[in-house]
Structure formats: C-alpha cells, structure tokens
C-alpha cells in the first residue's frame with residue numbers, strides 16, 4: 645500500500661534475470677525495488693526472467709521495501725505474458741513502460757485488475773499527457789525514464805539537465821496535482837558519486853520523492869540526499885515550537901532565523917519530521 649509518509653528515497657532496478665543481484669537486494673537499504681523484465685533483460689532471457697522473478701518474489705525476504713515489477717510494453721511480444729505473470733506475483737505495484745496516454749493504463753488494468761500501477765514517463769507523448777495519466781485512478785507513482793526521453797528528444801547529455809527540465813517539471817506538476825509519488829530518472833555513470841550527488845540534489849530541490857538507481861554503489865548517496873538533513877530537522881522543530889508559542893498568544897505569524905513561519909510552513913515541517921521518523925524506524929529494522 646502506498647502511503648504519503650513512507651520514504652521513496654532510493655528505488656533500485658534489478659534485472660529480473662540475475663539471481664545474484666536479486667539475492668543481494670534483500671540486504672540493501674533501499675526503499676523500493678524495480679524488478680525489471682524490460683530493458684535490462686535480453687529477448688532470449690525474457691521467459692526465464694519472468695519465471696525466476698515469480699519464484700523469487702514468492703520466496704519473499706524483501707522486508708519493507710516496496711516491490712515493483714516492470715513489465716514490457718503491451719505492444720511488444722512479451723507484454724501480455726508479463727502482465728499476466730505480474731498479476732499473480734507477490735508484488736505491490738506493476739510498472740508500465742513508455743506510457744503515452746491514460747488508455748495505456750486501462751489496457752494493462754484489463755489484465756491486472758485493481759493492482760496499483762506506476763507509469764514510466766519517458767516519451768514526448770507521455771509528457772504532454774502527464775496530467776491525464778496521473779489522474780488515472782490506478783496510477784500511484786511516476787518513474788522518469790530519462791534515457792528513453794533523451795533518446796526521443798535527441799538531446800545531448802548535460803550535467804545540469806537543462807534539455808530535460810521542461811519534461812521533469814511537467815511530470816512533477818502532474819504528480820503533485822494528483823498526489824502521485826514521483827521518482828527521478830537514473831544516473832548512468834554509476835561509479836561517479838560526485839555527479840550522482842549533484843543530480844540527486846537537483847532532483848530533491850525540484851520536488852522529486854526519490855531517485856531510481858542502477859547499482860548498489862548509488863544507494864548511500866541517494867538515501868542521504870533525499871532524507872531530511874539534521875539541519876532541516878532542527879529547523880522544522882524550531883519552526884513548530886515558535887509557531888505554537890505565538891499561536892497560544894492568538895497570533896498567526898512567527899519568525900525563525902529572520903524568516904516568517906505561517907501554518908503552511910508548519911505543515912511542511914510536520915511532514916518532514918514524519919518522514920525522518922519513518923526513516924529512523926526503517927533503519928532500526
């Protein structure tokens with residue numbers, strides 16, 4: 645079940661065909677796992693990966709990590725069999741690639757029933773229809789597919805992601821308007837911690853809930869970037885305390901560190917503390 649206080653800092657892709665990686669993920673401090681049947685699995689491996697994934701998920705061992713199964717598109721030769729298999733798997737969410745329109749979600753739901761669906765947002769058509777896709781009653785999450793998007797838009801890689809910012813913003817607006825989780829795309833250079841941190845900070849600043857990852861080495865940087873920092877926690881506590889004090893005096897605006905604090909800031913502060921507590925509880929096991 646998707647809940648708003650639950651953290652989604654790190655969302656790790658694992659190729660559904662790799663038993664060693666599937667096993668290793670049980671020990672990694674990630675908030676969610678995307679068990680992939682799409683791009684990370686070759687055509688020859690698809691059927692075996694599907695069976696391996698069903699068996700692995702049935703065995704369990706993934707604890708509180710959200711279990712997301714990414715199927716192949718329904719317009720591919722594997723999509724329907726993936727959807728039928730995913731419907732019966734021990735998973736929380738089904739992730740549909742290259743969603744262009746809400747009707748794509750309807751087509752999957754005809755096979756998978758009322759199982760929550762996340763949409764890969766990675767095509768120009770998807771960007772233009774982001775609000776309608778987010779409004780679909782079964783959609784509870786978006787994952788940005790920045791590799792496919794860059795390919796479709798014929799952009800060049802830039803560290804500041806300027807060519808992608810419009811698309812990222814459209815997905816964020818749509819997701820926030822419809823209370824949908826929104827996860828940033830992957831950072832391909834998995835040995836470049838500095839570049840990853842820069843991109844995580846940008847994503848967090850923009851309002852993403854977390855980032856999708858391709859390698860265990862990316863987990864720590866990402867978890868830190870998307871968790872409330874000690875400074876943010878301290879400020880949130882002081883804002884709440886200051887506001888409660890002036891509220892008791894019948895006033896509506898406090899001042900902390902030279903900046904105003906109104907009830908909307910207090911709501912954000914309370915949300916931040918709830919997330920920090922949830923992360924602490926997860927870490928405590």
Ligand SMILES: CC(C)(COP(=O)(O)OP(=O)(O)OC[C@H]1O[C@@H](n2cnc3c(N)ncnc32)[C@H](O)[C@@H]1OP(=O)(O)O)[C@@H](O)C(=O)NCCC(=O)NCCSC(=O)C[C@H](O)C(=O)O
Nearest residue numbers: 657658659664665668669683684789790791792858859860
């Ligand atoms: C990138 C990799 C191919 C690198 O693999 P490898 O060379 O095996 O890495 P290491 O030797 O450094 O691995 C060390 C140990 O970690 C495990 N491992 C590696 N990757 C993962 C993982 N993703 N999840 C869990 N565990 C992992 C190895 O098994 C080693 O374990 P051990 O031997 O027990 O110590 C590889 O990381 C990889 O395949 N990554 C995933 C790639 C992927 O999923 N791609 C598709 C998603 S990206 C995408 O499609 C985004 C979107 O659609 C878009 O359009 O942007």
Ligand SMILES: [Mg+2]
Nearest residue numbers: 766789791792
């Ligand atoms: Mg993709």
